[in-house]
Amino acid sequence: xSESVNERPGxxxxxxxxxxxxxxxxxxxxxxxxxxxxAVTGGRPRRWERxxxxxxxxxxxxxxxxxxxGVCLGEAxxxxxxxxxxxxxxxxxxxxxxxxxxxxxxxxxxRIMLCRDWPDTPARIRAGGAQVxxxxxxxxxxxxxxxxxxxxxxxxxxxRAEWGDxxxxxxxxxxxxxxxxxxxxxxxxxxxxxxxTPDLSQCGVAGVVRGEIMERAExxxxxxxxxxxxxxxxxxxxxxxxxxxLIGVWPVARVEQREHGIGPITRRLMAALTDD
Amino acid sequence: xSESVNERPGxxxxxxxxxxxxxxxxxxxxxxxxxxxxAVTGGRPRRWERxxxxxxxxxxxxxxxxxxxGVCLGEAxxxxxxxxxxxxxxxxxxxxxxxxxxxxxxxxxxRIMLCRDWPDTPARIRAGGAQVxxxxxxxxxxxxxxxxxxxxxxxxxxxRAEWGDxxxxxxxxxxxxxxxxxxxxxxxxxxxxxxxTPDLSQCGVAGVVRGEIMERAExxxxxxxxxxxxxxxxxxxxxxxxxxxLIGVWPVARVEQREHGIGPITRRLMAALTDD
Numbered sequence: 001x002s003e004s005v006n007e008r009p010g011x012x013x014x015x016x017x018x019x020x021x022x023x024x025x026x027x028x029x030x031x032x033x034x035x036x037x038x039a040v041t042g043g044r045p046r047r048w049e050r051x052x053x054x055x056x057x058x059x060x061x062x063x064x065x066x067x068x069x070g071v072c073l074g075e076a077x078x079x080x081x082x083x084x085x086x087x088x089x090x091x092x093x094x095x096x097x098x099x100x101x102x103x104x105x106x107x108x109x110x111r112i113m114l115c116r117d118w119p120d121t122p123a124r125i126r127a128g129g130a131q132v133x134x135x136x137x138x139x140x141x142x143x144x145x146x147x148x149x150x151x152x153x154x155x156x157x158x159x160r161a162e163w164g165d166x167x168x169x170x171x172x173x174x175x176x177x178x179x180x181x182x183x184x185x186x187x188x189x190x191x192x193x194x195x196x197t198p199d200l201s202q203c204g205v206a207g208v209v210r211g212e213i214m215e216r217a218e219x220x221x222x223x224x225x226x227x228x229x230x231x232x233x234x235x236x237x238x239x240x241x242x243x244x245x246l247i248g249v250w251p252v253a254r255v256e257q258r259e260h261g262i263g264p265i266t267r268r269l270m271a272a273l274t275d276d
Numbered sequence: 277x278s279e280s281v282n283e284r285p286g287x288x289x290x291x292x293x294x295x296x297x298x299x300x301x302x303x304x305x306x307x308x309x310x311x312x313x314x315a316v317t318g319g320r321p322r323r324w325e326r327x328x329x330x331x332x333x334x335x336x337x338x339x340x341x342x343x344x345x346g347v348c349l350g351e352a353x354x355x356x357x358x359x360x361x362x363x364x365x366x367x368x369x370x371x372x373x374x375x376x377x378x379x380x381x382x383x384x385x386x387r388i389m390l391c392r393d394w395p396d397t398p399a400r401i402r403a404g405g406a407q408v409x410x411x412x413x414x415x416x417x418x419x420x421x422x423x424x425x426x427x428x429x430x431x432x433x434x435x436r437a438e439w440g441d442x443x444x445x446x447x448x449x450x451x452x453x454x455x456x457x458x459x460x461x462x463x464x465x466x467x468x469x470x471x472x473t474p475d476l477s478q479c480g481v482a483g484v485v486r487g488e489i490m491e492r493a494e495x496x497x498x499x500x501x502x503x504x505x506x507x508x509x510x511x512x513x514x515x516x517x518x519x520x521x522l523i524g525v526w527p528v529a530r531v532e533q534r535e536h537g538i539g540p541i542t543r544r545l546m547a548a549l550t551d552d
Contacts, residue, residue, distance in 0.1 A: 011299050020296035021304060023287050023388055028297060029367070030429035031307030062430070063437060091305070094433075099395075101429065101436035101459055112299055119375075140416030140479070141451060144434055152428035153306035153377060154338070157370075158420055160377035161339060175417060183377055203416070 012075050012113040025110055027093030030101065031151035033110075034058040038088040039246050040080045040115070045088055047245060048073060050208040055092065058148045064094045064107040075113055085118040087246060091151070119246060122168075129253025129262055130168040130242060134231065135159040135183070139174045141202035149205050159183050169242055171234070171255070174203050179229045182242050185250065186210040187229075190239035190265045194223040209243040209273070216272040222265060239263030241270075248273050288351050288389040301386055303369030306377065307427035309385075310334040314364040315522050316356045316391070321364055323521060324349060326484040331368065334424045340370045340383040351389055361394040363522060367427070395522060398444075405529025405538055406444040406518060410507065411435040411459070415450045417478035425481050435459050445518055447510070447531070450479050455505045458518050461526070462486040463505075466515035466541045470499040485519040485549070492548040498541060515539030517546075524549050 011019055026032035036055055039046045052069040059066035072090065080086050091112040097104035137159035145152065159170055160183050169182040180198050181187050186207045189196045195217055200206050217224040234240065240252035240260050249270045251262040287295055302308035312331055315322045328345040335342035348366065356362050367388040373380035413435035421428065435446055436459050445458040456474050457463050462483045465472045471493055476482050493500040510516065516528035516536050525546045527538040 013299060019299055021299050021301075023289060023295055023297050023390065025297075025304070026433075028301070028304045028369075028388075029311070029427065030433050031427055032430060032433050035305070062434070093304075101432045103433060103437050112304075114299065137420060138418065140418035140421075142414065142416035142431060144413060145416075145430055150430055151305065151307055152430045154308060154421060154426055154428045155418060156377045157302075157306050157308050157379060158338070161379050 010079075010115050012079055012111075014111050015071070015075055021110060021112060022096050024096040025093055026095060026098065027091060027110060027151055031153070032062070032103075033091060033093030033151045034062065035089060035091045035149055035151060037245055038076070038090065040076075040083060040086040040088050043077070043081055043083060045073070045076050045080070047208050047212070050211060051090075051245075054149065054206070054208055055090070058150065059092065059109075061144075061148060062094070062150070063103065064109050067092055067109060067111050072111070072113075075111075079113055079115045083115065087116045087118060089114040089116065093151070121247065125168055125250055126247075129251040129260070131166075132169050132171060132182070132240075132242075132252050132255045133163060133167045134256060135162050135170040135172050137162060137172065139172050139180055139203040141174050141176075143202055146203050147200045147206040156183050168250070172204075173231065177231065179231055179234050180204040185242035185244045185247070187234070188213065188241050188243065189229060189234050189237035190263060191233070191237045193265070194225060195265065196225050196227055196229055196233070196237075198229050199226050207244055209245055209248060212273065213243055213249075213269055216269055220268060220272060222268070239266045241266045286355075286391050288355055288387075290387050291347070291351055297386060297388060298372050300372040301369055302371060302374065302379075303367060303386060303427055307429070308338070308379075309367060309369030309427045310338065311365060311367045311425055311427060313521055314352070314366065316352075316359060316362040316364050319353065319357055319359060321349070321352050321356070323484050323488070326487060327366075327521075330425065330482070330484055331366070334426065335368065335385075337420075337424060338370070338426070339379065340385050343368055343385060343387050348387070348389075351387075355389055355391045359391065363392045363394060365390045365392065369427070397523065401444055401526055402523075405527040405536070407442070408445050408447060408458070408516075408518075408528050408531045409439060409443045410532060411438050411446040411448050413438065413448065415448050415456055415479040417450050417452075419478055422479050423476045423482040432459050444526070448480075449507065453507065455507055455510050456480040461518035461520045461523070463510070464489065464517050464519065465505060465510050465513035466539060467509070467513050469541070470501060471541065472501050472503055472505055472509070472513075474505050475502050483520055485521055485524060488549065489519055489525075489545055492545055496544060496548060498544070515542045517542045
């Protein structure tokens with residue numbers, strides 16, 4: 001009658017093993033929520049405080065209460081216990097209720113936690129660099145949503161549908177042609193000894209590793225600018241690298257037809273991040 | 277042991293009575309899907325062909341197969357049987373699967389149908405006109421998604437959260453300041469005997485009643501232009517009206533502090549639509 005001790009649910013909804021979410025949830029109806037994608041190593045979620053800080057900030061901007069970080073941590077540890085490497089995806093929605101788009105006065109957010117296998121990333125990327133392309137899909141700009149890891153991700157789905165396996169990542173520009181990020185990564189371009197990363201005040205996702213890179217650059221006294229970057233600037237950069245919570249830092253070896261070497265600043269930041 | 281014949285599930289997921297959707301569904305994770313909001317009167321969904329045509333066009337643009345319209349109709353009729361007036365909401369997502377944003381090669385879309393009570397709209401609106409405001413929330417522009425009734429609706433949630441009950445609808449401008457639509461309605465402005473409705477090639481939802489109004493205007497030989505409309509143009513229009521599948525046509529009585537009368541062209545179109 002008792003469940004096997006080896007049985008480990010892959011999904012928790014509001015802390016309970018489940019495989020489904022209410023069909024009335026505003027996350028489904030409107031994308032009314034946020035998510036975090038968290039690396040788990042040795043059964044422990046990495047960069048936990050950074051993820052929780054971003055989640056809290058996002059909930060504040062969307063106007064519903066953030067889940068208790070301690071509760072989330074307990075659930076994350078239970079869900080990922082015994083897994084050497086895994087990916088934890090935490091979705092938080094405004095829950096059900098309200099009238100149409102109008103949010104409920106007393107939202108009861110839904111917390112969905114999924115534990116997934118670590119992605120099978122080719123070893124060549126970290127060693128030799130990523131092959132990158134530019135996407136035709138452009139990002140619309142809206143400062144109210146910019147930077148948030150919210151659930152309105154159709155632009156990214158359409159961008160990722162542009163190619164199959166021939167590239168490791170696709171770069172996204174906004175409707176004005178400024179380079180913003182990769183589909184699942186933030187972008188850094190090194191030029192004349194300084195790091196440049198796109199301004200995300202109009203669109204894009206402010207990744208937690210992006211924040212960490214900015215801190216590391218300051219500690220290492222490497223100049224870093226947040227700026228609007230043109231495609232020409234990116235293509236002519238001395239070094240390019242991509243970041244996210246799972247990959248850490250990926251050097252870029254090629255953008256479209258143009259080869260890039262793995263440069264010294266990229267290597268320094270890869271090393272600095274590994275120390276984390 | 278048998279279920280009551282009066283028992284009527286309010287939700288069908290892929291044709292089966294259910295109250296939940298897979299926690300892995302891409303509709304929840306990315307807003308990767310579309311929806312239709314359909315008026316049901318006398319147990320029969322209205323404007324069915326128009327809704328199905330828009331849904332098919334949307335699925336084609338997002339790149340996954342549309343559900344069979346005949347299957348949907350059967351389910352809609354079963355779900356809404358015996359209800360004099362109701363609202364049918366049909367959500368179609370790309371289903372589960374794929375790797376992150378990357379869509380699965382053979383998507384198995386999810387079909388979620390919800391039957392809800394007819395909204396309790398004040399009778400004064402149709403008789404005396406709607407009270408309307410301008411929202412501070414702006415719409416980002418993306419031609420790839422423009423016109424679609426997709427599930428990425430955070431902008432609309434934020435816009436609707438701007439006010440409570442003091443207004444009947446809020447008007448949305450894009451980031452350039454052009455007036456696009458209401459949060460749940462399309463907008464028409466009458467000036468010097470001609471109807472103007474915002475161009476939706478950059479953002480906004482192309483409502484089925486909007487399409488019907490354009491046809492009716494042609495039949496009635498009333499000039500109609502699709503154009504970029506400024507806020508000034510809207511505020512100084514001779515007549516304004518709003519449309520959607522549930523309300524049909526709402527005349528606008530007031531925009532912010534400015535009063536508008538219910539004019540002759542609005543009345544003609546209200547009458548023409550009622551004949552449908």
